[in-house]
Amino acid sequence: MPILTLSHLTVYRYNQPVAFGEHRIMVRPRESYDQRLIEASLDIDPAPVDLRWVQDVFGNAVALARFDRRATELRFDSRVRMEHAPVEPERVDIEDYARDYPFTYSSEDMPDLLRSIERQHHDPDRIVDHWARRFLDTDTRTPTLGLLTEMTRTIKREFTYIPRPEGGAQSPLETLRTRQGTCRDYAVLMIEAVRSLGFAARFVSGYVYSPTQHEGRIGGGNTHAWVRVFIPGSGWVEFDPTNAIIGNRGLIRVAIARDPYQALPLSGAWTGFPGSAIGMDVTVRIDVEPEPLSAPALSDPPPAPSAPQDVR
Structure with missing residues (x-):
């Protein structure tokens, strides 16, 4: 299977500190016969007071984050390394x-x-x-x-x-x-x-x-x-x-x-003065890792020297 590295960064920006309600995050790829996760991480800033994972009615992996502090920026950074097999x-x-x-x-x-x-x-x-x-x-x-x-x-x-x-x-x-x-x-x-x-x-x-x-x-x-x-x-x-x-x-x-x-990949609420939200940026990058070169085929070893003859 080809190996991919996937980065998904979402940043919400505000012109003054706001409070955040619970956020629902669906960015973790589903595992199946054609998709296998090797590594997966989800970094959130500011750090949530509680982060738990659940499966919804369709079997999707959903992260639920709750916060206890205000901030002018909210960042969700998902990074995944996985195998992906094409089905033609x-x-x-x-x-x-x-x-x-x-x-x-x-x-x-x-x-x-x-x-x-x-x-x-x-x-x-x-x-x-x-x-x-x-x-x-x-x-x-x-x-x-x-x-x-x-x-x-x-x-x-x-x-x-x-x-x-x-x-x-x-x-x-x-x-x-x-x-x-x-x-x-x-x-x-x-x-x-x-x-x-x-x-x-x-x-x-x-x-x-x-x-x-x-x-x-x-x-x-x-x-x-x-x-x-x-x-x-x-x-x-x-x-x-x-x-x-x-x-x-x-x-x-x-x-x-x-x-x-x-x-929805990401949903949630915030509380603050009207007009506080000034923008959202989303960046997704996927790279296909080069497949390792196979080892060169070994040539047949040279024949072993024959045992010396005892000539009398």
Whole structure:
């Protein structure tokens, strides 16, 4: 597995000392078969009076920090060293019954997938439904992976990426109307679109990086967002409509949820005079450690000298 070093620094600045309420931090990558943490640290300044870790309903690692002093600056510095194994699209295996759309999830899976199939945004004119059905073959059944892949690539190709560091995700109707948005907006649009077709989908918050110098990525320097769709045979599969990535190559999962508000990297409150907050800075850096050079192959040893002959 490639080894990565990840640094995520968030700094809140105020023009006079303020008090801090409890803060909720979700920056620790999830551990799985394709992600393994080697080292992880979270430094907070001013130091919290209490810091505890919990798992939320989705199994995400959440740190809860409480403070007892005022300050003009609040810093969260997360550092991680981890192994990350890319899963390529060719490794997505699909059960025979689900290779083509439409299909129905098995009776064993359906009870646990229902909440991830439910629509979350009001769409009385079924605009999202109409857009999603453009990816279906009209005369025959549609290959499942082909449908999801083409939707991912179409968002990348036809929409304009507009960074927006603050604020939540806009509605999928707004994204379709303006044809632009952030990675969060693209993820919400794709989730609603595939849910309209009956797929189970979830929102993913994490990081994106370039595995090689030749692979550019949109959304670096900050947290990133994409989609997971449940496909029988492979389970939850990553789709990143911002970068047209299928699989997890260059994607580090931190939080998984049904909706973006459940996967905020950092949230909390402060108390002070109105207008005290003057800014927030976020810096994310991910480096791929060079793989160690393999030891040179040893040549065959020279033949041992023959024993001297006793000539008489």
